[in-house]
Amino acid sequence: MTAGAGAQSTEGNAQFEALRAADLKLATIGWRLATANAPLCERLEPGTGIQLHTLDQFDSATRAQAQTHFGFASPIAVEAIVSGSPAERAGLRADDSLIRVGSVDMRAIAGKAGTTERLVAAQLAIAALPTEASIAVEALRGGEAIRVTIEPVPACKSRFELEIINSFGASADGTMVQISSRFLDDYSDDQVAAVTAHEFAHNVLHHRDRLVARGVDYGLLSGFGANVKYFRQTEIQADLLSAYLLANAGYPPRASIDFWRKYGSDGLIGLFRSRSHPHWRDRIATLEAEIPKIEAQAARPIVPALIAERSQPLSGDWQSLLVRR
Numbered sequence: 001m002t003a004g005a006g007a008q009s010t011e012g013n014a015q016f017e018a019l020r021a022a023d024l025k026l027a028t029i030g031w032r033l034a035t036a037n038a039p040l041c042e043r044l045e046p047g048t049g050i051q052l053h054t055l056d057q058f059d060s061a062t063r064a065q066a067q068t069h070f071g072f073a074s075p076i077a078v079e080a081i082v083s084g085s086p087a088e089r090a091g092l093r094a095d096d097s098l099i100r101v102g103s104v105d106m107r108a109i110a111g112k113a114g115t116t117e118r119l120v121a122a123q124l125a126i127a128a129l130p131t132e133a134s135i136a137v138e139a140l141r142g143g144e145a146i147r148v149t150i151e152p153v154p155a156c157k158s159r160f161e162l163e164i165i166n167s168f169g170a171s172a173d174g175t176m177v178q179i180s181s182r183f184l185d186d187y188s189d190d191q192v193a194a195v196t197a198h199e200f201a202h203n204v205l206h207h208r209d210r211l212v213a214r215g216v217d218y219g220l221l222s223g224f225g226a227n228v229k230y231f232r233q234t235e236i237q238a239d240l241l242s243a244y245l246l247a248n249a250g251y252p253p254r255a256s257i258d259f260w261r262k263y264g265s266d267g268l269i270g271l272f273r274s275r276s277h278p279h280w281r282d283r284i285a286t287l288e289a290e291i292p293k294i295e296a297q298a299a300r301p302i303v304p305a306l307i308a309e310r311s312q313p314l315s316g317d318w319q320s321l322l323v324r325r
């Protein structure tokens with residue numbers, strides 16, 4: 001190996017570790033939100049605290065180095081373990097290569113190379129295991145076969161995905177929350193938790209299904225006409241619920257205000273559809289009015305009344321929810 005290639009390799013390894021740290025940061029936020037708020041969720045999965053990665057999600061140019069760096073001995077491995085999680089208690093570690101997780105044969109999971117198909121398939125297979133039954137795990141560590149048993153805890157059924165991109169983006173599709181890595185660079189952990197909680201709230205409240213049931217079309221026209229009132233209602237509901245989700249998970253609910261203040265004053269109005277979304281100063285005023293109700297209660301989790309409405313059609317009434325600045 002030439003000196004140049006060696007230097008490149010060292011830089012590559014630092015990037016792998018930076019990626020691992022970023023994935024773990026979002027996984028930890030997702031873990032806290034999904035487990036602490038399990039009583040608020042209809043759909044549950046066994047919470048383990050394992051952050052997976054797959055060799056084939058790396059592009060062909062970096063795959064060989066990823067294999068060496070992370071020591072993949074099978075196609076799917078543990079990228080990181082959330083601190084304090086059942087997987088940590090069971091003794092599973094980062095860079096353990098997974099053979100079997102419960103009834104799921106990890107070597108049988110397929111996906112297109114250069115994509116996250118195999119990763120997502122593995123996440124969904126584990127999420128489909130019984131919520132509260134012990135999970136026997138077979139893995140390889142340094143060439144040796146190991147077995148551990150994870151005692152999972154109930155977690156809301158949701159994936160949390162970090163999108164590696166140098167721009168701001170956050171979305172929820174009903175089962176998954178995606179946050180762009182730029183937020184992790186520029187926002188505090190509590191503020192990242194706040195934007196994650198907002199997107200997660202859309203899923204907890206089944207907003208996508210309820211918008212579709214109202215005939216709302218996603219895409220270019222979503223910010224126009226009769227759709228606006230439904231989008232506004234879902235946005236304000238997600239803001240309100242986000243403060244409860246944060247509080248239940250041990251985050252300061254005021255992180256939601258901090259997030260909107262920074263986001264709004266950074267001028268990032270392209271991030272969320274401006275026509276369908278209320279003004280950020282009104283969103284802050286709405287949260288300012290709600291958060292004292294949360295802070296006045298000591299018991300956790302709090303299950304706000306919004307949760308009981310989630311199986312009902314959207315009314316389109318956003319005016320009564322929004323507090324004007």
Ligand SMILES: [Zn+2]
Nearest residue numbers: 198202235238
């Ligand atoms: Zn939203």
